[in-house]
Amino acid sequence: MLRGGSAFKLRKIGLLRRLGEAMALDEQSVCAYLKHLSPEERYELLQSAVPDLRTELQRLLGTMGAIPVRERPKSVRIPEELPAHLAQRLHEYYAKVTARYERLVKNGHSRSSAYRERRMNTPIRLAKYLADNGIERWDVLRQRDIASFLMVNPGLRRSSIDGFLRFLNQDRSFTERRGRPPSKLGSKRTTPRPPPVISPSELKDVITEIRRTRSPAEFLLAWLVCRMGMTVAAGYALTLDKIRGDKAGRLVIQPARVWVAVPRDIEPILLNLISDEVPDWRQTAPEQLQHVTIFDRYIKDVDVFREQVLQRRAFTLRASAVFAAMHNGHLDRATLHATMGVSMPTIAKLELLLSADLHRRIDPSIVARRNAAILGEADD
Known part of the structure; x- marks a missing residue:
């Protein structure tokens, strides 16, 4: 079985060979060939071509109207060694993410080829963490498990897991009492958290x-x-x-x-x-x-x-x-x-x-006097 890199090389060789055959005929044949390709194949052909050829192909695509060019979405591998229940819910979530990606693209929205990969990366890491700590089911996951996972992975944002946690809860109409007491996973935050910025x-x-x-x-x-x-x-x-x-x-x-x-x-x-x-x-x-x-x-x-x-x-x-x-x-x-x-x-x-x-623009002593006046701690 071919690996991903080998499969891409074979596709690249095939795309370029058929392009050469079309170019040997005329420009109309090249346009017909480009129209026959899928959006993902057009993208791979452009990436495989040398700069001058790529520029010429891009121009031809521009004369053909609204013809899509799209990078092939990156595949996601869910580890086979995960416990059955953890893996099953990951596969279900992956199917949902894939369906959303395809719907957005079909409706004309632009999405990165890593769209599915980004949304699956943290849930898969969480599943591995739980399995390593002896937890084999999602319905016994508690908030302290999530907190400890984020502590072990300080570079992760909580928002990267919130969508998956909401997915886990969407079909739980009744509270599960068996095993470890469940918590309110993915509960909505009362105060939104601003993204990190620099001045x-x-x-x-x-x-x-x-x-x-x-x-x-x-x-x-x-x-x-x-x-x-x-x-x-x-x-x-x-x-x-x-x-x-x-x-x-x-x-x-x-x-x-x-x-x-x-x-x-x-x-x-x-x-x-x-x-x-x-x-x-x-x-x-x-x-x-x-x-x-x-x-x-x-x-x-x-x-x-x-x-x-x-x-x-x-x-x-x-x-x-x-x-x-x-x-x-x-x-x-x-x-x-x-x-x-x-x-x-x-x-x-x-x-x-x-x-x-805006408070930092004001002299701290002015802010202190204002707060004292508001709290009734000042006479003037």
Whole structure:
């Protein structure tokens, strides 16, 4: 049986061979071949092609209308050695996550190829932890087990397990009294927890350091995350139809729903990268550029970028970008959502940080006197 890497190599060879056969005929045959492929096969073909060939294929895809290109979702392996009940519920949850992924993609939503993997990673780790500690059923899981699991894995966020805990409870109409007394798993928190952020000044230092030490492409992708609030995946997949010049001569991009002007000091970096990839992009119709990306030529492995350039802090840096925008007075939720693509629940959580931060702008002695007056501890 072929391993994943070998299977991919065989698919890659087959895709390129059939592409060569079509190219030997004419452009119409190439378009017919591309149309025949699945969205995942088109993605693999683009990734397998050399840069110049990939750019030409991307242009052809742009002339073919709304033809999807999608990375194959990463598979998830549930360990066979887990106790039967633990494994069964994991398989059921995996089926639910897969169904949701397919429904979202079918309805036109963009989702990372690691969507299922990210949602299954922590539940699988929790199952392994329970099995190692002699717990073989989910219905005897208690809050202290979850707390000890998170203590052993301090890098995990509680939110990464909440969805699975709600899934475990959804069919439990009656309380199970056998075995260990169950607890209210996945109960809704009364107070939302803001995502981790760094201060705007610290964020500025991070961006400056990346610009000083990294390549222009790496800096630009980091800037999209740390300033525009894009996810790494969305920034990496940014296509040329989302970049254009406006009537005033400024370069604008569309990171989410609306167009945003690129700062003057960023414009030449972005223009140089685009010109190297597609020199005549300004004269090309936007619909022909909807599959043409710029970062994949310069950054071969986006996971290495997350680890080495962003120091595994992509989530924190993106949240910090949104917080910095709010800190600078951009407080309208609809504008933040349309400009940066951040969700409304995340904005609401970040707003909790503003009240505390605003207090830090005031001299502590003034805050102390105000609190004393409110509590009736002062005469004046």
